[in-house]
Amino acid sequence: MCPSLRHLLPALLLSTSFAAQADVPPTGDFWIVHQEEAESGYRHIYYIDDRTGANASRPGGIRTAGVFQSESREGGAAWVGFLDIEVDCAKQRARVTNIQVHNDWSNTWSGKDVDGEWLKKPEDWMIKSRDFVCKPGERASNRAYHHLGKMQVSTLDEQSGAIFAAQGRELAKEAILKKIDEAFDMMPQPATGGSKESVQ
C-alpha cells in the first residue's frame, strides 16, 4: 500500500526555497493537468505526480492521486495547496480526502476539513485530474496535459515560477498585438488623405 502523498509534505517543506536544505529532496514525475486564472487575477497550475507508486489502488477500483496547486506571484510562484483525491473511474466520480493549505507568512502547512463526499459538480481541475488518472492512454493526445518529467519538488517550484513568467510575457505580448490591430482598425485608409499622427 503506497503511503499517501501527504507524507511527502515534511520533505516538501524542507526542499522548498523557503526552508532549510533537506538531505535527500523528494523526486516526482510531474505532469501539468490543469491551468486557470482565478477571480483574484492570479494564475493557478495543478500538478500530479505520476511516479510509479505515487498513485495507489484501493478496493472497489478506487484510485488515489496527489495534486499540487501552485499560484503565480510577483517574481515567481508559491505553493497554495496539496490535495489527496480519490477517483472512481467506473462511475466517473471523484472526491477530495485531504487538503493541506500553505500559509506564506508562517511558511506552514495546515489541514483543512473536508467532508469526503463524492463531488456532484467537480471543478475543472478535478475533472482533468480524474481523467488523467482514469484515461492514461489519452494523456499524450490531451492538450491540457503537459509532461514536465522527473524532478525534485524544489525544481518543480522553480519551474512553476518560470512557467508563470513565460505566460505573463505571452499575455502582455498578446495585449500589445491587439492594441496594434485596434490602431490599424481605427486608422483611415490612404484614400481619405491627410497626415495624422496620434499617440495613445
Added chain:
Amino acid sequence: MKKIIALGMTTLLLSGCAGMNVPDTLARNYWQGRPAAEVIDYFGAPQQIGGITDKQWVVLVYGYDTSYTTREALGTYTGPVNGQVVHQEYWGDVFNQANCEMRVAINRDRRVDMIATKGSNCGSIDLVPN
C-alpha cells in the same frame, strides 16, 4: 557581399560622415521585415503606441535612460607641497544625463518597416540581439 558591406561601413566610419547613425542602420538592416511580435519579444512593451496615417504605420515608441558616468579632470592645483612646487590634477566621476527614444514603425502586414532612434547615447542600447 559581406566584404562590400564591411568596407562600406569602415569607409563611412573613417570619413567621420556627419549625420550617419550606424546603430540605426544596423538595427534597420536587422529588423526590417520582421514580425511585430519579435520586436515585442526582444524590446518588451512599448511606452507608447502611435500611428502615422499617410504612411499607414503603427509606431511603437520606446524610451530609455541612457545616462552615463565619465571620469574627468575636475581641477588643478599648482603650488608648494612639502617645500616643493607641484602640479596636481583632480579627477572625479561626472554624471551625464542622457535619454534615447526609439521608434519602430509597423506596417499593415504587422511587420517592421522602419526603426529609428533619437537622443543621446543611443549607441548604448542593444538594438539587435547578439
